[in-house]
Amino acid sequence: MYRYDEFDHVVVTERVEQFRNQVTRRLKGELSTDEFRPLRLMNGLYAQLHAYMLRVAIPYGTLSSRQVRMLAHIARKYDKGYGHFTTRQNIQYNWPKLLDVPDILADLASVEMHAIQTSGNCIRNVTSDQYAGVSADEIVDSRVYAEILRQWSTFHPEFTFLPRKFKIAVTAAADDRAAVRFHDIGVIVHKNDKGEIGFEVMAGGGMGRTPAVAPTLNKFVPEADLLSYCEAILRVYNMLGRRDNMFKARIKILVMATGVENFTKLVEDEFAQICDTALKLPDDEIARIRAYFAPPAYEGLAANSKAFDAQMLKDKAFATWVEINVAAHKQAGYAIATASLKPIGGVPGDCTAEQMDVIADLTDQYSLGEVRVTHEQNLVFPYVRKSDLFALWQGLVRLGLDNPNLDMITDIIACPGLDYCGLATARSIPVAQRLGERFQDLKRQRDIGELRLNISGCINACGHHHAGNIGILGVDKQNQEFYQVTLGGHDGADASIGEIVGPSFASDRIIDAVETIVDVYIAQRQGKERFIDTYRRVGVKPFKEKLYAAH
Numbered sequence: 374m375y376r377y378d379e380f381d382h383v384v385v386t387e388r389v390e391q392f393r394n395q396v397t398r399r400l401k402g403e404l405s406t407d408e409f410r411p412l413r414l415m416n417g418l419y420a421q422l423h424a425y426m427l428r429v430a431i432p433y434g435t436l437s438s439r440q441v442r443m444l445a446h447i448a449r450k451y452d453k454g455y456g457h458f459t460t461r462q463n464i465q466y467n468w469p470k471l472l473d474v475p476d477i478l479a480d481l482a483s484v485e486m487h488a489i490q491t492s493g494n495c496i497r498n499v500t501s502d503q504y505a506g507v508s509a510d511e512i513v514d515s516r517v518y519a520e521i522l523r524q525w526s527t528f529h530p531e532f533t534f535l536p537r538k539f540k541i542a543v544t545a546a547a548d549d550r551a552a553v554r555f556h557d558i559g560v561i562v563h564k565n566d567k568g569e570i571g572f573e574v575m576a577g578g579g580m581g582r583t584p585a586v587a588p589t590l591n592k593f594v595p596e597a598d599l600l601s602y603c604e605a606i607l608r609v610y611n612m613l614g615r616r617d618n619m620f621k622a623r624i625k626i627l628v629m630a631t632g633v634e635n636f637t638k639l640v641e642d643e644f645a646q647i648c649d650t651a652l653k654l655p656d657d658e659i660a661r662i663r664a665y666f667a668p669p670a671y672e673g674l675a676a677n678s679k680a681f682d683a684q685m686l687k688d689k690a691f692a693t694w695v696e697i698n699v700a701a702h703k704q705a706g707y708a709i710a711t712a713s714l715k716p717i718g719g720v721p722g723d724c725t726a727e728q729m730d731v732i733a734d735l736t737d738q739y740s741l742g743e744v745r746v747t748h749e750q751n752l753v754f755p756y757v758r759k760s761d762l763f764a765l766w767q768g769l770v771r772l773g774l775d776n777p778n779l780d781m782i783t784d785i786i787a788c789p790g791l792d793y794c795g796l797a798t799a800r801s802i803p804v805a806q807r808l809g810e811r812f813q814d815l816k817r818q819r820d821i822g823e824l825r826l827n828i829s830g831c832i833n834a835c836g837h838h839h840a841g842n843i844g845i846l847g848v849d850k851q852n853q854e855f856y857q858v859t860l861g862g863h864d865g866a867d868a869s870i871g872e873i874v875g876p877s878f879a880s881d882r883i884i885d886a887v888e889t890i891v892d893v894y895i896a897q898r899q900g901k902e903r904f905i906d907t908y909r910r911v912g913v914k915p916f917k918e919k920l921y922a923a924h
Contacts, residue, residue: 415490433519510547582832714750786837874913
């Protein structure tokens, strides 16, 4: 995995001391609330409903065991004993004291982590496929290009104060696990007929008030031109993006207003002017970054493991977990294992300090010292020998993170909602907990099959409800919590935005409403058809009729 170079060390260390001075001035009253606001946002510090919240960057979701232990230490020493993993492969601390934040940042810097550009109108944490480097269906390790984009975008002088926040995602797999089409810039790695690497680049995707699936601007940007093309997009956005209305400032609004064809021409014209400059990405720089992501020293293992096969036959619960939460690895004898941060009755994405410490131990024992954060708010062990899967699973059982529910109805994405966030209009967490309890029966979950359910506590859509097969949006009606339902969202290669079914449901009716939706799906599906496929075939009508039959 990537290690800081001398520039990273200097930049992060200097930033910590700068912010320490700013915090001291704020506590002395030398900086007003308004003066301090842009300074704290540059360091990932938000003023939330009850306390400050610190958002820590985890570039492309990759963590070493050493870093996980530091995250546990911070949760234990400076917070209330836990952290919250988010849909941007970050971690958030919900209760830090302002006085302690510089010390937290210093502790993070000691393990090559920071909170830079996790907030504000800048290029945020670059995300990627959680299976990058180990998946059998990828072309190359997409984290190489995510890291190149991270280095290019960090403190980029032209893009420090964009019209609005900006998000980039990269994937190199046929199965889009990074939701690239819902990003301001989405990048998909391809190879042409000559075997040359290039990128399909799309722009203008996003969620929030005006959800959009990003259109493709260029189907094959040569490898050397990746930064030039992304810079061209950002220059056009920086010049023409709206700054008079924050709700219309995202690049998706500019693409819609300009039209895809005209926007593409603007980008291509800008690209033509800069593509032959120093922004050309040299082969030796690509090779330098790629070396950080060289495959680990795999053991020469047989494709099959007798010990693994024996445990699969012996322990039904383990076999079920493997079937649902374990994916194929490109290296013989290894597997990719997902730990669910969605225990029944728990808070999606939350992880205690004690759990993090044990996860770090399990990472060292069974995953070559590395673990990944997913945008679905789970954790992935990318380098597990098949013969070690049973021991890893036993460790997860003891932690309560063994729920075999990957991509099922209880694998819920949820934002913190009104329990924490000052922008939220309704709570997300209690709804997620109640849904988890309602559908906890594993036999029923397996019968339902693949079904993604996402919950947002407000229109900003941090819970990605627009992309959920079933999406739930919390809304306020005369100081009461109601929940709007959308159906048919999907964040894969054939991405789609969920369609609003009808009037919202009161808090005491939303769980039953979801159950009704599931019942309609079961009645309408053909064979082993997934929910999204059934919905696309039959449309919203049968769901709507059943949901509002008595009203």
